[in-house]
Amino acid sequence: MRKLKDSRRPEILGAALALADERGLAAVSMRAVAQRLGLTPMALYGYFRNKEELLDGVLGQMLSEVELPADGIGWREALERLAYGVREIGASHPAAFPLLLARPAVSPAALRLVEAVYRLLLAAGVPPQEVPRLERMLGTFVLGHVTSEVSGRFGAGTLDPAERRAQFETGDLPGHEAVAGYLDHYPDAGAEFRANLDDVMTLVERAVAR
Amino acid sequence: MRKLKDSRRPEILGAALALADERGLAAVSMRAVAQRLGLTPMALYGYFRNKEELLDGVLGQMLSEVELPADGIGWREALERLAYGVREIGASHPAAFPLLLARPAVSPAALRLVEAVYRLLLAAGVPPQEVPRLERMLGTFVLGHVTSEVSGRFGAGTLDPAERRAQFETGDLPGHEAVAGYLDHYPDAGAEFRANLDDVMTLVERAVAR
DNA sequence: ACCTGAACACCGTTCAAGT
DNA sequence: ACCTGAACACCGTTCAAGT
Numbered sequence: 001m002r003k004l005k006d007s008r009r010p011e012i013l014g015a016a017l018a019l020a021d022e023r024g025l026a027a028v029s030m031r032a033v034a035q036r037l038g039l040t041p042m043a044l045y046g047y048f049r050n051k052e053e054l055l056d057g058v059l060g061q062m063l064s065e066v067e068l069p070a071d072g073i074g075w076r077e078a079l080e081r082l083a084y085g086v087r088e089i090g091a092s093h094p095a096a097f098p099l100l101l102a103r104p105a106v107s108p109a110a111l112r113l114v115e116a117v118y119r120l121l122l123a124a125g126v127p128p129q130e131v132p133r134l135e136r137m138l139g140t141f142v143l144g145h146v147t148s149e150v151s152g153r154f155g156a157g158t159l160d161p162a163e164r165r166a167q168f169e170t171g172d173l174p175g176h177e178a179v180a181g182y183l184d185h186y187p188d189a190g191a192e193f194r195a196n197l198d199d200v201m202t203l204v205e206r207a208v209a210r
Numbered sequence: 211m212r213k214l215k216d217s218r219r220p221e222i223l224g225a226a227l228a229l230a231d232e233r234g235l236a237a238v239s240m241r242a243v244a245q246r247l248g249l250t251p252m253a254l255y256g257y258f259r260n261k262e263e264l265l266d267g268v269l270g271q272m273l274s275e276v277e278l279p280a281d282g283i284g285w286r287e288a289l290e291r292l293a294y295g296v297r298e299i300g301a302s303h304p305a306a307f308p309l310l311l312a313r314p315a316v317s318p319a320a321l322r323l324v325e326a327v328y329r330l331l332l333a334a335g336v337p338p339q340e341v342p343r344l345e346r347m348l349g350t351f352v353l354g355h356v357t358s359e360v361s362g363r364f365g366a367g368t369l370d371p372a373e374r375r376a377q378f379e380t381g382d383l384p385g386h387e388a389v390a391g392y393l394d395h396y397p398d399a400g401a402e403f404r405a406n407l408d409d410v411m412t413l414v415e416r417a418v419a420r
Numbered sequence: 421a422c423c424t425g426a427a428c429a430c431c432g433t434t435c436a437a438g439t
Numbered sequence: 440a441c442c443t444g445a446a447c448a449c450c451g452t453t454c455a456a457g458t
Contacts, residue, residue: 252424
């Protein structure tokens with residue numbers, strides 16, 4: 001697998017990610033990635049066992065783009081900046097981002113982020129036995145939220161608001177009717193992320209107090 | 211699109227879902243679904259515009275399998291049962307489950323679940339303007355958590371514990387070292403879901419109190 | 421109304437070979 | 440050490456036709 005002299009691996013991953021950014025994840029075929037580099041598809045199999053391994057590499061590439069917060073700032077500020085850093089990856093690579101929730105991340109880039117979160121949670125005073133679970137919860141929240149954003153799950157979908165309203169103004173959707181005024185334009189994505197992140201941070205604080 | 215006399219749509223969706231359950235999402239091709247029903251691939255295009263629309267149907271099918279909690283029980287119990295209901299869908303359809311976070315859900319089945327959550331949040335006393343955001347947060351948490359479970363993101367991945375430990379016992383991963391005792395066997399999946407769901411429920415209570 | 425057949429432009433991957 | 444060519448068994452989808 002040329003795991004040692006693998007000078008061209010980052011180049012290949014960059015081409016795959018660029019292709020995803022420009023034309024969607026479905027456009028990332030072994031053939032298209034190779035063509036973008038002036039190679040034959042088969043050349044890629046010298047660097048990756050198969051397409052799945054290449055996509056895992058893309059995932060690692062995205063994670064390595066997240067900047068770690070500087071040391072001086074407090075744990076809460078640092079955790080929030082990390083969350084925003086991951087969210088920026090979603091903005092840069094919306095098509096590839098959902099890979100992060102769908103695959104186990106065992107790359108050094110993933111370990112680096114987990115390590116940063118562990119240290120911050122410990123610095124916050126979270127008891128060690130709670131730290132791994134809270135890290136998984138934070139990760140799940142951030143990845144789930146940003147995946148929802150980039151995949152349009154938070155939007156109105158393909159139903160426009162009027163059509164959607166027609167669907168529930170038949171009378172048997174009282175829950176929707178009660179909140180109808182706050183439904184049609186889901187605020188802005190940034191405000192929602194901010195509010196949810198605030199909420200999740202209180203859970204960290206709760207773990208500290210306990 | 212035969213949207214009116216579409217008696218065979220559920221049959222087709224059932225075949226697609228069964229295929230995903232048995233042989234993975236990648237095995238769900240138009241050709242394979244058709245073959246399972248004794249049809250030509252082209253027959254499916256009478257019921258679905260394209261493969262994407264068929265997969266959206268599978269998504270709706272999964273959501274419609276979630277049982278709504280009975281009316282008598284309290285809001286907290288009801289929300290928790292709903293969360294567990296969604297988690298059971300993940301257990302039944304691990305390969306297809308990740309579709310739920312990756313696609314906007316605009317089906318009647320999705321509306322039915324959102325409506326149930328709206329009513330429960332209102333019954334809990336959450337102010338109406340907070341209800342849609344809390345619904346999205348609950349959904350994101352449950353879908354993100356279960357997606358992580360079924361895709362192996364919470365497990366050790368392809369690195370066995372010993373190898374992983376070697377990776378961080380080089381000395382520059384103090385965060386991992388501090389929690390090493392609680393790392394190797396991530397408890398059981400059910401306990402983790404339980405603990406996180408408890409935490410998320412406190413956020414609903416906070417919204418009520420505010 | 422519902423389905424089929426043939427065709428087109430693609431896939432991932434194996435194997436053997438080339439320099 | 441790195442890459443190519445040809446081949447195999449697949450894809451989704453269009454178009455025209457069949458009953």
